[in-house]
Amino acid sequence: MQLNTDLLKGVAQAATKLELALVYVKNDSDLTITSVNESFSQIAKNYRLPIDSLFLWLKNERYSTTLHLFDALKHQDKLLDETLGRSPAGDAFHIQWSVSAADDGGLVCCIRDIRWRQKYKDQWTLFERVFDSGRASIVVTDENNRIVMANRHFEEISGYSKYEVLGQDPGCFSSGRQSKAFYKELWRTLQQEGYWTGVVWNKRKDGREYPEHKTIYAVTNEHGVLTHYFSSGEILPNVGEAPQQREFSDGLISQQALITALNEHRRQQLEAVAVYHIGVDRMDQANRVCGLSFGDHILQILLARLKDTFLPNGLIARSIGDEFIVASPNISTPDIANSLGQMLLQSLNSTIRYDDIEWNITASIGISFFARDNDAWKAIEQAHIAMHHAKSQGGDNLQFYDTESQNSARESLRLEQALRYAIENDELSLHYQPLIALNDQHVFGAEALLRWHSSEFGFVGPDRFIPIAEQSDLILDIGLWVFQTACCQLKQWGSEYAGSVAINLSAQQIQYADLPNKLLTILRNHDIPVDCIHLEITETAMINDTNSAVSVVSSLREAGFTLSMDDFGTGYSSLSYLTRFPIDKLKVDRSFIDTITTNSESLVVTKSIISLAKSLGLKVVAEGVETEGQLKELCLLNCDYAQGYLFSRPLAADDFIQFYQQQCPSIETLTPHLLSVENAS
Numbered sequence: 181m182q183l184n185t186d187l188l189k190g191v192a193q194a195a196t197k198l199e200l201a202l203v204y205v206k207n208d209s210d211l212t213i214t215s216v217n218e219s220f221s222q223i224a225k226n227y228r229l230p231i232d233s234l235f236l237w238l239k240n241e242r243y244s245t246t247l248h249l250f251d252a253l254k255h256q257d258k259l260l261d262e263t264l265g266r267s268p269a270g271d272a273f274h275i276q277w278s279v280s281a282a283d284d285g286g287l288v289c290c291i292r293d294i295r296w297r298q299k300y301k302d303q304w305t306l307f308e309r310v311f312d313s314g315r316a317s318i319v320v321t322d323e324n325n326r327i328v329m330a331n332r333h334f335e336e337i338s339g340y341s342k343y344e345v346l347g348q349d350p351g352c353f354s355s356g357r358q359s360k361a362f363y364k365e366l367w368r369t370l371q372q373e374g375y376w377t378g379v380v381w382n383k384r385k386d387g388r389e390y391p392e393h394k395t396i397y398a399v400t401n402e403h404g405v406l407t408h409y410f411s412s413g414e415i416l417p418n419v420g421e422a423p424q425q426r427e428f429s430d431g432l433i434s435q436q437a438l439i440t441a442l443n444e445h446r447r448q449q450l451e452a453v454a455v456y457h458i459g460v461d462r463m464d465q466a467n468r469v470c471g472l473s474f475g476d477h478i479l480q481i482l483l484a485r486l487k488d489t490f491l492p493n494g495l496i497a498r499s500i501g502d503e504f505i506v507a508s509p510n511i512s513t514p515d516i517a518n519s520l521g522q523m524l525l526q527s528l529n530s531t532i533r534y535d536d537i538e539w540n541i542t543a544s545i546g547i548s549f550f551a552r553d554n555d556a557w558k559a560i561e562q563a564h565i566a567m568h569h570a571k572s573q574g575g576d577n578l579q580f581y582d583t584e585s586q587n588s589a590r591e592s593l594r595l596e597q598a599l600r601y602a603i604e605n606d607e608l609s610l611h612y613q614p615l616i617a618l619n620d621q622h623v624f625g626a627e628a629l630l631r632w633h634s635s636e637f638g639f640v641g642p643d644r645f646i647p648i649a650e651q652s653d654l655i656l657d658i659g660l661w662v663f664q665t666a667c668c669q670l671k672q673w674g675s676e677y678a679g680s681v682a683i684n685l686s687a688q689q690i691q692y693a694d695l696p697n698k699l700l701t702i703l704r705n706h707d708i709p710v711d712c713i714h715l716e717i718t719e720t721a722m723i724n725d726t727n728s729a730v731s732v733v734s735s736l737r738e739a740g741f742t743l744s745m746d747d748f749g750t751g752y753s754s755l756s757y758l759t760r761f762p763i764d765k766l767k768v769d770r771s772f773i774d775t776i777t778t779n780s781e782s783l784v785v786t787k788s789i790i791s792l793a794k795s796l797g798l799k800v801v802a803e804g805v806e807t808e809g810q811l812k813e814l815c816l817l818n819c820d821y822a823q824g825y826l827f828s829r830p831l832a833a834d835d836f837i838q839f840y841q842q843q844c845p846s847i848e849t850l851t852p853h854l855l856s857v858e859n860a861s
Contacts, residue, residue, distance in 0.1 A: 201216070201217065201219040201222075201223050201290070201291035201293075202216065202217045202220060202288065202291070203216050203220050203288070203289040203291060204216070204282070204286060204287070204288055204289075205286055205287040205288075205289060207285040207286050207287070220291060223275070223291065223293050226293075274293070274294050275291055275292070275293060275294065276291070276294045277289055277290075278292075311331050312331050312332040312333070316331075316333060316412045316413065316414055317331070317333045317337050317338070317392070317413040317414070317415075318330065318331040318333070318334060318410070318411065318412050319331075319334055319345075319350060319411045319413075320408055320410055320411070321349075321350065321408060321409045321411070322408055322409075323406050323407055323408065325349055325350065325409060326347050326348065326349060327346055327347060327348050327349075327350060328346065328408070329342070330342035330345055330346075334413075337390070337392075337413075337415060338382070338384055338385060339384045339385030339386055340385050350411070351363075353382045353383055354380075354381075354382065354383065355381040355382055355383040355389040357381040357389065358380070358381055366378070366396075370396055370398055370409075371398070374398045375395065375396060376394075376396045377393075377394065377396075377440075378393075378394065378440070379392065379393055379440055379444060380392050380394050380413070390415060391415075392413040392414065392415060393413065393414050393415075393434075393436065393437045394411055394412065394413040395411070395412050395413075396409055396410070396412075397410045397411075414433070414434055414436075414437050415433075432483065432497065432498060433495060433496070433497050434497060434498070435497045435499060435505060435560070437497065438495055438497040438505060438507060439556040439557055439560070440556075441495055441507070442455075442507055442550055442556035442559070443556050445509070445550075446550070446551075446554070446556070452511065452549050452551045453508065453509050453511070453549070453550040453551075453559075454507075454508045454511040454516075454517040454520075454547060454548075454549055455506070455507055455508075455547070455548045455549070455550050455560055455563045456490075456505065456506040456507075456508065456517075456520075456521065456524075456545055456546070456547055457499065457503065457504075457505055457545070457546040457547075457548075457564045457566065457567040458482070458486070458503065458504045458506065458524070458543055458544070458567070459502055459503040459543060459545075459567050459571065460478060460479070460482060460502040460503075460541070460542075460543050461541075461542045461543060461544055461571065461575035462542075462575070462688075463475060463478065463502035464653060465688050465691060466478060468691075468692075470539070475502070477532075478502075478532075478539070478541055479502060481528075481532065482541075482543065483496070483504070485524060485527045485528055486504060486506060486524070488527070489520060489523055490506050490508050490520070493508065493509055493510070494506050494507055494509065495507045499564075503567070505560055507550070508520065514547075514580060517547050517549075517580075518547075518578065518580075521547060521578040522578065524545065525542075525543060525545065525576065525577070528541050528542065528543050529541065529542055529576060542575050542576035543575070543576070544567050544568075544570035544571040544575045544576070544577065544578070544579075545566075545567060545570060545577075545578035545579070546562075546565065546566025546567030546568070546569065546570055546578070546579055546580075546581060547563060547578060547579070547580050547581065548560075548562035548563040548566060548581040562581040563581060565581060566578075566579045566581040566582075567579070568592065568593075569588050571651055572592050572647065572648070572651070574647070592648055594636075595637070595640070595644065595645060595648050596652055596654070598634050598637060598640075599632070599645055599648060599649060600654065601635075601636075602632055603654065603657060603658065603661065605635075607632060607633060607635065608630060608632055608658070608661065609630075609631045609632075609832075610628045610630060610631070610662065610665050610669065610833070611628075611629050611631050611830035611831055611832055611836075612626035612627070612628055612629070612669075612681070612830060612831055612832075612833065612836040613626060613627045613629055613823050613828065613829070613830040613831070614823065614827055614828045614831075614836070614839060614840070615627060615679075615682065615801065615821055615822075616821060616827050617820070617821055618811075618814065618815055618819060618820065618822055619820070623679060623839070623840050624679055624821065625680040625681065625682060626679065626680075626681055626682065626836060626840075627681075627682040627683075627684075627716070627823060628662060628665075628666045628681050628683050628684075629830045630642060630646075630662060631830075650688065655686045655688050655689075656686075656688055656689065659685065659686050659688075659689045660698065660702075662684075663699060663713075664702050664706075666681050666683055666713070667702055667703060667705075667706040667708050667713075668706060669681075669833055670708050670712055671706045671707065672833075673833075673837055676837055676840075676841065677837060677840060679840065680712050680713065680714050681713060681714070682713075682714040682715070682744065683713060683714070683715055684715075684716045684717075684718075685715055685716065685717050685721070686721065687721035690721060690729050690732045691729070691732070692732065693731065693732060693735075695732055695735075695736070696732070696735040696736050696738075696739045699713075699741075710739060710740035710741060711740060711742065713741060713742075714741070714742040714743070714744060715736060715741050715742070715743050715744070716745075716746040716767065717733065717743065717744070717746060717761075718745075718746045718747050729761075730761060733761050733762060733763075734761075734762055737763075742764045742765070743761075743762065743763045743765070744763065744764065744765040744766070744767055744801065745761065745763045745765070745766050745767065746767045747767065748766045748767055748768060748769060748789060763798065764798060764799065765793075765798055765799040765821075766789060766793045766798055766799075766800050766801070767800075767801045767803055768786055768789050768790070768800060768802045768819075769803070769804075770803050770804025772785050772786045772789075773786070773802050773803065773804045773805060773810055773814075773824075774804060774806075776813050776814075777807070777809040777810055777813060786802075786813075786817065787817050790817050790818060790819055794818070799820045799821065800819050800820050800821070801819075801820065801822065801823065802814050802819050802821070802822045802823075802824075803822075804823075804824050805822045805823065805824030805825075806824050806825045806826050808826070810824075810826070811826060
């Protein structure tokens with residue numbers, strides 16, 4: 181049928197209201213467009229297509245549509261075609277053409293934008309993949325509760341194919357264990373609340389029965405009219421069930437399924453259940469330093485240990501991140517619960533190798549008891565609080581829930597939140613404690629010590645906030661802040677200060693292979709020579725993942741940093757680490773200096789450390805020197821450097837530079853007679 185061109189204007193206006201694009205194409209060699217409506221202009225704008233010369237461009241680009249258009253012109257035929265391509269600007273388009281001949285020999289094209297069709301096709305493919313993935317058994321029914329969809333996991337659990345159950349009522353899977361009153365209450369709740377959750381006993385195709393934790397939702401359309409029911413289920417083993425009844429569970433269930441099982445356990449008025457919350461220590465660090473595959477390897481080891489310890493009688497659920505929850509029945513006393521927990525800690529505490537990485541696995545465990553008068557979620561929360569209390573104690577231990585641990589966990593959380601605020605709002609500062617060279621009594625350097633004055637807590641000691649920072653990611657940000665701030669201060673002091681600044685590195689920092697580059701970049705940005713910075717690393721920080729630590733420490737030494745082993749004598753296998761790490765100085769821990777004049781063992785240990793250092797060509801720093809008697813002993817032992825309140829407390833930057841410029845005259849009154857004794861010997 182040909183269209184009268186006199187009608188085209190009215191048709192174009194009507195088509196615009198219907199969101200149809202109309203184009204009039206002239207019968208010439210270039211297929212010139214002479215008229216379009218607003219809808220076509222919008223399509224062209226969306227895809228940045230040329231409006232006036234669209235068909236000429238299609239022709240030049242050799243799109244088949246133009247050939248079909250010429251055929252339609254020649255034979256005065258209709259045409260239905262699609263074009264999929266890209267505009268001159270690179271935008272993908274997908275257009276359907278419906279073409280009719282006009283009475284003057286031209287063509288009237290009705291155009292539809294059908295890119296959405298591919299979009300929805302892709303979305304449907306994605307939906308099908310998501311629908312069939314995961315551990316949940318999913319069934320969708322219509323408003324009459326007839327099955328219209330079921331996923332792959334439903335087929336695996338029930339033994340039915342989804343095609344067998346289409347059109348069936350899900351009631352056909354009922355085991356008959358639960359009464360009509362149970363299902364009546366289920367439907368009442370579903371209709372009133374819009375959802376229901378609980379345990380349903382179903383029957384497989386082969387007749388075997390199984391418990392399933394189900395959540396059912398009533399689905400409505402935009403007008404609030406019921407259209408479907410959506411059911412998601414998960415196989416639920418009973419607490420204490422026999423191993424052969426667990427074939428659909430690998431020993432790991434969801435947290436919600438665990439809560440349901442505990443509440444069912446309470447309803448049956450069975451014995452108390454011990455609830456364990458287990459978290460791997462330093463897991464975030466393992467993931468960041470060694471990669472997610474290494475972290476997964478650690479979790480697999482933990483899960484294997486959990487199964488060995490608690491199955492077949494217990495239930496194991498994944499919590500969040502690196503944490504697991506275990507419900508272990510028939511544990512009547514804390515002693516038994518403690519024994520199982522200690523057994524788990526001992527089985528975990530080991531060094532593993534993964535590729536070229538060594539890592540010491542430890543965990544923190546919190547324990548609570550779930551009894552008849554308790555709530556499942558509350559018991560899990562209490563175990564979680566106790567676990568964080570265990571982490572605050574340094575990890576690798578277990579704690580039972582009590583009011584004290586709850587208060588401690590809350591206090592730690594408040595401090596962590598306040599510390600995050602402190603980093604962002606300049607509440608942190610550095611103080612500098614002078615380091616004294618004992619041979620000529622001058623201040624040769626300073627140790628940068630972190631201080632925090634909180635707007636909420638007031639002054640917070642490092643012994644309170646450093647452990648919290650180390651348990652979180654904050655220690656990494658704080659470590660870089662300390663290094664940058666110390667460099668800024670050195671730059672500000674300029675020629676007024678000719679000494680060095682010692683900065684502590686955390687155990688987490690020395691796990692990062694890129695640490696030397698980061699520190700050198702900061703030095704370059706502030707134009708600070710590398711020999712102005714001395715780095716202190718605790719002995720215990722080097723114990724975990726030794727190979728990685730040795731590599732980073734070696735790179736720091738090659739970059740020109742002077743390195744000290746801090747708190748020497750307090751770690752494990754100290755002598756072996758001295759031969760592995762390229763260090764320049766040892767710092768004798770203050771615990772030995774405190775009693776060097778009153779305890780013969782402390783004196784012997786200190787003397788041995790200094791002698792060992794000298795034999796290895798290392799300098800020795802004594803920290804925590806507070807009395808003349810301690811200083812005298814250190815001079816007699818030929819100690820190189822000292823720091824402590826005998827010389828000065830840690831000072832703010834302005835006070836320190838004043839102390840430095842005075843060259844601490846009080847030291848001259850303390851040491852000459854001591855030095856003369858040393859020199860005479």
